[in-house]
Amino acid sequence: MRKYFVDRGDIRHKMLIPDSAHGTNPASAAMGGFQVVEVKSNEKGTVDLGELAKLMDKDTIGLMLTNPNTVGLFDEGIEEIEKIVHGKGGLLYYDGANLNASLGIIRPGDAGFDVVHLNLHKTFSTPHGGGGPGAGVIGVKKDLIPYLPTPNVAFNSDRKKYYLSDTGEKSIGMVRAFWSNFSVLVKTYVWILSMGPDGLYNTSETSIINANYVLAKLKKYYKPAYDRYCGHECTVTGKE
DSSP: OHHHHHHTTOOOOEEEEETTSOTHHHHHHHHTTOEEEEEOBOTTSSBOHHHHHHHOOTTEEEEEEESSOTTSOOOTTHHHHHHHHHHTTOEEEEEGGGGGGTTTTOOGGGGTOSEEEEEHHHHSSOOTTTTOOOOEEEEEOGGGGGGSOSOEEEEETTTTEEEEEOOOTTOOOOOSOTTOSHHHHHHHHHHHHHHHHHHHHHHHHHHHHHHHHHHHHHTTTSEESSOSOOSSOOOEEOOO
């Protein structure tokens, strides 16, 4: 994201992150050299659009959003969020930490996200402690493809073979060992093929139903953090 703006002569220093975002978001932004600016939640537990509009300025590179967020709520204001961020020339980053609630239901790109990372060790049958370690993949819109790390997997149509390509003058280069945690990637690929589109959809549908069932049962003993339908997880409190 930084290289994209630098290449355009547009130097930006701030990254907006909701207070309900996954904890790795502010850490990643800080490691990238950005000033982290917190966006407050509204009474519904989602992004305060008025607050976002005030904070989103020409010095802000974009917004990192976990949706559903860490209290298990889907942000129904995503269309307005997209307009605010893109209206100031920013980029919208999707943290797939809670993708368990979205498989086969929504596509981040259709919601206006420019960058998405998927946590293979959370959603795609390779959990922490269950065969891990952590692994993730990055997806971007067309305009950001030239800036992806190298090498990239390319296909030679004449030879009918895949190969590793280091081409790309705008690339940020290699960021770590290319192979990553390869076994996790293989397990993810096999799992996706075995589940198919319907299976992936059913995975999310079941997780949402289960979470709301648990929430309904817990209401007898605890107070929901937000008394509304949740995504794949719910949040309750023992506070009066």
